[in-house]
Amino acid sequence: MNTWFSYHWQAMVLAFKRLALIPFSTLLTLGVIGIAFSLPAGIYVFLENVETLSGQFSSGPQLSLFLKLNTTQSEAGKIESFLKENPHVASFRFIPKASALEQFKESPGLAGVMDGLEGNPLPDAFVVTARDVSAETLKTLSRALAELHQVEHVQLDSAWMQRLAALLKLGRLAAWMLSVLLSLLVIAVVFNTIRLQILTMRDEIEVAKLIGATNGFIRRPFLYFGTIQGLVGGIVAWLIISLGIHLTGEPVKHLMQLYETDFRLYHLSMGDSLIMFLFSAGLGWLGAWLSVVSHLMKIEPR
Amino acid sequence: MISFSEVFKRYPNGFEALRNVSFTVETGEMALINGHSGAGKTTLLRLIAAIERSTTGSVIVNGQDVGRLNGAAIPFLRRNFGLVFQDQKLLFDRSVFENVLLPLQISGFESKAAARRVRAALDKVGLLSKEKARPITLSGGEQQRLCIARAIVSRPSILIADEPTSNLDMEYARDIMAIFKSFHQVGVTVLISTHDVELLGDLPQRILTLSHGELTG
Numbered sequence: 413m414n415t416w417f418s419y420h421w422q423a424m425v426l427a428f429k430r431l432a433l434i435p436f437s438t439l440l441t442l443g444v445i446g447i448a449f450s451l452p453a454g455i456y457v458f459l460e461n462v463e464t465l466s467g468q469f470s471s472g473p474q475l476s477l478f479l480k481l482n483t484t485q486s487e488a489g490k491i492e493s494f495l496k497e498n499p500h501v502a503s504f505r506f507i508p509k510a511s512a513l514e515q516f517k518e519s520p521g522l523a524g525v526m527d528g529l530e531g532n533p534l535p536d537a538f539v540v541t542a543r544d545v546s547a548e549t550l551k552t553l554s555r556a557l558a559e560l561h562q563v564e565h566v567q568l569d570s571a572w573m574q575r576l577a578a579l580l581k582l583g584r585l586a587a588w589m590l591s592v593l594l595s596l597l598v599i600a601v602v603f604n605t606i607r608l609q610i611l612t613m614r615d616e617i618e619v620a621k622l623i624g625a626t627n628g629f630i631r632r633p634f635l636y637f638g639t640i641q642g643l644v645g646g647i648v649a650w651l652i653i654s655l656g657i658h659l660t661g662e663p664v665k666h667l668m669q670l671y672e673t674d675f676r677l678y679h680l681s682m683g684d685s686l687i688m689f690l691f692s693a694g695l696g697w698l699g700a701w702l703s704v705v706s707h708l709m710k711i712e713p714r
Numbered sequence: 715m716i717s718f719s720e721v722f723k724r725y726p727n728g729f730e731a732l733r734n735v736s737f738t739v740e741t742g743e744m745a746l747i748n749g750h751s752g753a754g755k756t757t758l759l760r761l762i763a764a765i766e767r768s769t770t771g772s773v774i775v776n777g778q779d780v781g782r783l784n785g786a787a788i789p790f791l792r793r794n795f796g797l798v799f800q801d802q803k804l805l806f807d808r809s810v811f812e813n814v815l816l817p818l819q820i821s822g823f824e825s826k827a828a829a830r831r832v833r834a835a836l837d838k839v840g841l842l843s844k845e846k847a848r849p850i851t852l853s854g855g856e857q858q859r860l861c862i863a864r865a866i867v868s869r870p871s872i873l874i875a876d877e878p879t880s881n882l883d884m885e886y887a888r889d890i891m892a893i894f895k896s897f898h899q900v901g902v903t904v905l906i907s908t909h910d911v912e913l914l915g916d917l918p919q920r921i922l923t924l925s926h927g928e929l930t931g
Contacts, residue, residue, distance in 0.1 A: 415822035422819055619803045622765070623864070624793035625820045626786070713765050 427636035445645025450652035452591035602699025642696020721771035744898040749924035755907035796865030798875035855886035
């Protein structure tokens, strides 16, 4: 166990030394890996933010039910009891015309418009939340509601939500495809840096083999070399995303204030960040391993 | 114990480096391999360390058939040897100390004990005061002694040296032969190749003479 630990410790120290010996090329490699990771991860963060934001604008699959202006209270009561019994309805809220008018008056910009009107032009309304989001259910429900007596108009509030959800889904797919491609790029970058390392250290490898080094002993520092590059590259990507959030934070806040929404951009969660670091380290390891297998074993003492 | 029986080594270009070589060097014995340049001395030593394999015949080291060892077993065979190379094979980007430390790192030595052993080996070859120096700053004789320190640091049971005194003046050469002799005296099997007949004069050791790949005496 002790020997095992000291082998790994030595290999890691050696890997750090080798990285430090070529600072410029190390920085370049880390930059490439960092940028490669920051693209898909940045898109992911962006999509997450958009999704959270859309959740704030609308809560779930909603339908607005506008009644005719001449609807009596008892007719509204009948609709209410229908909604209570309908299995597709999760909850509903009655908005009498008077309170709708109040709401309008409180809205900035609209207050003046309302004051200029005689009487209340607004109808009574129900805001209905459906039990599930599927387009099928919503369509059935909206058709059933439209046929009710005294219902003027049914508006599906979630139509734009569904479009957005489909768009986000497409965006995620694009982010995934980009991740796969850029992962291959990262593997190629590490593969190549390790190849160059092996070529410059040919003598050392030969000597080590001659005095009894196992393949594992020779391989280990290279694997650490690749893993460290991958891991630090992942951290660079995280920092790039942080920088992006920092730079766009103020403008976004300002924009959201215009929409009277309190929304702040958020970063990758702790779990997501950890997954990204592990993934990038893993890719570094894989690139190093492929390189070592294809180059190191060809070096035999002469 | 090192034992050759009917060993042939033929290279792909048709050159026969060794022809029907058979001999045995007992454990604790010291033997010199003498012969002209190109007689096959280096090839013979390389077969022992499994750097090359014989075309036919068998090479037995400590009861193991070297030619039949698989790749994974070769590093462990080599840890039995202290190898002194003709071209020294020092690592010029490491200090004297680190060069000697390498075999101990490879066999997984604990670092404090390793440092003690490295200093003991450097002391033995008279390089203790230069442990922090780079090999490039050493003289030819010092580089040769550094190579010997690296070979003996892991206390091998077999010491193999390929032309350790070539390119050295007589005084250094005698020093180095004396170092080998002291190892022989503490029970290490020592095998040295040399073309330098003058050195053989005051060493009453067993001498194997190679001529054009054949053992002649």
